[in-house]
Amino acid sequence: MKRVLIFLLVVLLCAGCGSSSAETTRVLFIGNSYTYVNDLPGMFAKLSKSGGHRVEVGMEAPGGWSLADHVESVQTADAIESSTWKYIVLQEQSSFPADKYFRETNMYPAARVLVAKIRQVGATPVLYLTPAHLDGWPDMGMNYMAMQAGINNGYWNLARELNVLVAPAGIAWQSAHAQYPNLILWQADNSHPEKAGTYLTACVFYATFFHESPVGLSYRGGLSKEIAEQLQTVASKTVLNTP
Secondary structure, eight states, rough: OOHHHHHHHHHHHHHHHHHHHHEEEEEEEOOSSHHHHTTTHHHHHHHHHHTOOOEEEEOOOOOOOOHHHHHHOHHHHHHHHHSSOOOOEOOOOSGGGGGGIIIIIIIIHHHHHHHHHHHHTTOOEEEOOHHHHOOOOOGGEEOOOOHHHHHHHHHHHHHHTOOOOOEOOOHHHHHHHHHHHSSOOOOSSEEEOHHHHHHHHHHHHHHHHSSSOOOOOOOOTTTOHHHHHHHHHHHHHHHHTTO
């Protein structure tokens, strides 16, 4: 009987180890500086850990790259095949999604190729709907609101075509900017994220991947408790209250 009990204990311990490994969520982020500034993947991993989730992340995000650049990249292809990713995030160059010409000639053809590659390795593709520039796109006659509307349409249309999940970070930024205008989400260039902006985006990914609210999580990314909770709440409402 003692030997049987020891055997059963070993089996249970091994089963527990296997279960822990299976529960690891592996996420590869493909994009550019919107992804690597403030280390969005790392911030998302730390946020997830504080929520009780085991996460491993990877990143391919050279500055200024578009999805078309990633299509031609051997490094990106190798990264896609380098692990058993659960999710692979695609982030386009910041302006292309806002304009019909650029998204139809650049963004959409590249995204179709990458989504197909991602599905071939058994991962789930996710579109990172980015925030607009705070000063809009003046050369194209767009202010912030018009640019964000164009970006939203660009990503939603692609998502419908390819049946792809969307992490609506840009919509959360728009909501946070309206509710808390004193929050500094953008850097001085009115384009790249400040730490609060990256944290908000990480919260959006948390809610998108785990279908859980980030409100109350202990990891705050170096922000005050008040600001972190404001951003957690915006992300939760944006993702979990949106069909």
